[in-house]
Amino acid sequence: MTMYGxxxxxxxxxxxxxxLWVQEVFYTLQGEGPFTGHxxxxxxxxxxxxxxxxxxxxFESSDWRPxxxxxxxxxxxxxxxxxxxxxxxxxxxxxxxxxxxxxxxLDRNLxxxxxxxxxxxxxxxxxxxxxxxxxxxxxxxxxxxRRRANAYKYVIxxxxxxxxxxxxxxxxxxxxxxxxxxxxxxxxxIYVMPLHVGNEQENENNVDQCVEIAKAFGYKLSLQxxxxxRFK
Numbered sequence: 001m002t003m004y005g006x007x008x009x010x011x012x013x014x015x016x017x018x019x020l021w022v023q024e025v026f027y028t029l030q031g032e033g034p035f036t037g038h039x040x041x042x043x044x045x046x047x048x049x050x051x052x053x054x055x056x057x058x059f060e061s062s063d064w065r066p067x068x069x070x071x072x073x074x075x076x077x078x079x080x081x082x083x084x085x086x087x088x089x090x091x092x093x094x095x096x097x098x099x100x101x102x103x104x105x106l107d108r109n110l111x112x113x114x115x116x117x118x119x120x121x122x123x124x125x126x127x128x129x130x131x132x133x134x135x136x137x138x139x140x141x142x143x144x145x146r147r148r149a150n151a152y153k154y155v156i157x158x159x160x161x162x163x164x165x166x167x168x169x170x171x172x173x174x175x176x177x178x179x180x181x182x183x184x185x186x187x188x189x190i191y192v193m194p195l196h197v198g199n200e201q202e203n204e205n206n207v208d209q210c211v212e213i214a215k216a217f218g219y220k221l222s223l224q225x226x227x228x229x230r231f232k
Contacts, residue, residue, distance in 0.1 A: 001058045001060070001061050002055070002056045002057065002058055003048075003051065003052075003055045003056075003057060003058065003059065003060065004053060004054065004055060004056070005051045005052060005053035005054070005055065005173070006051070007047075007048060007051050007055075007059070007060050008051075008060075009048070009049055009050060009051050010047040010048060010049055010095060011049060011095075012049065012094070012095050012096075012120050013047075013095060013096060014096065014097045014122070015096075015097055016097065016100070017068065017096070017097035017098065017099055017100035017101065018067060018068050018100060019065055019066065019067050019068065020045060020065065020066065020068070020071060020096050020097075020098070020101065021045065021046040021047060021062070021064075021065050021096065022043065022044070022045055022046060022062060022064050022065070022066055022071060023044040023045060023046040023058065023059045023060075023061070023062040023064075023090075023091065024042075024044045024062065025041065025042065025043050025044070025071070025074045025075060025078065026041070026042050026044075026078070026232060027039070027040075027041050027042075027078045027079065027080070027083065028040065028042060028226070028232050029225070029226070030085065030087060030113070031224055031225040031226030032153065032191075032193060032222050032223075032224060032225070032226075033115075033133050033151060033153050033191055033193075033222055034131070034133065034150070034151050034189070034191070035085060035087075035113055035131075036222065036225055037225065038085050039080070039082065039083040039085065040083065040085040040086065040087045040113075041075050041078060041079045041083060041085070041086050041087070042086075042087045042089060043071070043075065043086065043087070043088050043089070043101070044057075044059060044089050044090060044091065045059070045088065045089070045090045045091050045092075045093050045095070045096055045098070046059050046060060046062050046090070046091055047059065047060065047090070047091050047092070047095055047096075048090055048091040048092040048095065048117075049092050049095055049117075049119060049120060050092065050117055050119070050137050050138065050172070050173065051173060052137055052172040052173065053172070053173065053174070053175055054155075054172070054195060054197065056196070057091075059090055059091035068100055068101060068104060071101065072101075072104055072105075075105075084109075084110055084111050085110070085111045085112075085113060086105050086110050086111070086112050086113070087112075087113045087114075087115065088101070088102070088112065088113070088114045088115070089114075089115040090115070090116075092116060092117055092119075092120060093114055093115065093116055094114075094116055094119075094120035094121055094122050095120060096122075097122055098114070098122055098124075099122050099123060099124055102114075102124055102125070102130065103125065106125065106127060106129055106130065109129075110129070111129045111130075111131070112129065112130050112131070113131045113132075113133060114130070114131070114132045114133070115133050115135065116132060116133070116134055116135070116145065117134070117135060117136065117137040117138070118134040118135070118136050118137075118140075118141045118142060118145040118146075118149070118182065119137075119138060119140055119141070119142055119145075120142060121142045121144040121145060123144075124148075126148070131150045131151070132145065132148050132149045132150055133149070133150065133151045133152075133153055134149040134151070134152050134153070134184075135152070135153040135154065135155065136152065136154065136181050136182040136183075136184075137172040137173075137181065138172070138173070138179075138181065138182065139179055139180060139181065139182055140182055141182040141184075146184075146185060149184070149188070150189065151188070151189040151190070151191060152184040152188050152189070152190050152191065153190075153191040153192075153193055153222060154167050154168055154181070154190065154191070154192050154193065155168070155172075155193050155194075155195050156168065156192050156193065156194055156195060156206060156209055156210045156213060157170065157194075157195040157206055157209070160178070161209065161213065162180070165183070165217060166192070166213035166216060166217045166219070167181060167183060167190075168180075168181040169181070189220070190217075190219040190220065191219065191220045191221070191222040192210045192213050192214055192219045192220070192221060192222065193210065193221075193222040193223070193224065194206035194207045194209070194210045194223065194224075196224055207223070
């Protein structure tokens with residue numbers, strides 16, 4: 001089941017972090033952003049506070065709400081010894097209290113990457129082993145995300161980009177509405193990733209647009225390797 005903007009917009013729901021609503025846990029390669037190609041265990045959390053009309057991810061169909069101990073057991077059960085990267089994604093991870101999960105993973109000398117839309121925040125340790133990759137989807141970035149994010153990833157269509165910086169000026173929440181998606185700090189590491197839709201010609205146009213934007217502004221191109229190589 002994919003969302004395509006039909007999911008409910010769920011508010012931030014913070015408990016003590018000793019149990020979480022989890023969509024799935026799986027082992028694969030990271031397909032996007034700064035850790036592309038790295039083996040990783042993904043912890044996909046359920047629910048999101050946004051409803052992007054092109055979102056092709058299922059994060060609403062699970063009723064699994066494991067305790068932190070059970071979740072850590074699930075991670076370790078599928079994690080090969082050589083895999084040191086845990087990716088916490090969603091949905092929107094910061095919708096729930098992920099701090100105890102992050103601390104537990106760091107305490108096991110693992111590296112943690114969090115993928116977020118940048119609108120919410122939970123206090124987390126400031127350590128080199130924790131990376132936050134923000135993919136802005138609205139006009140707003142939480143101040144702590146702006147301060148802490150290690151990299152920014154923008155989804156680019158062939159139209160709807162500002163010629164001044166190549167970044168999106170098209171809403172992710174409403175089709176055919178313009179709005180300037182939140183910009184990163186001046187010194188940020190920026191990845192541009194083509195929007196993937198059902199039409200192959202449109203997909204090719206989106207890739208071409210990303211290539212030109214990366215060349216023009218010094219950004220890094222990030223393709224969805226999981227779709228090109230057909231892995232989850």
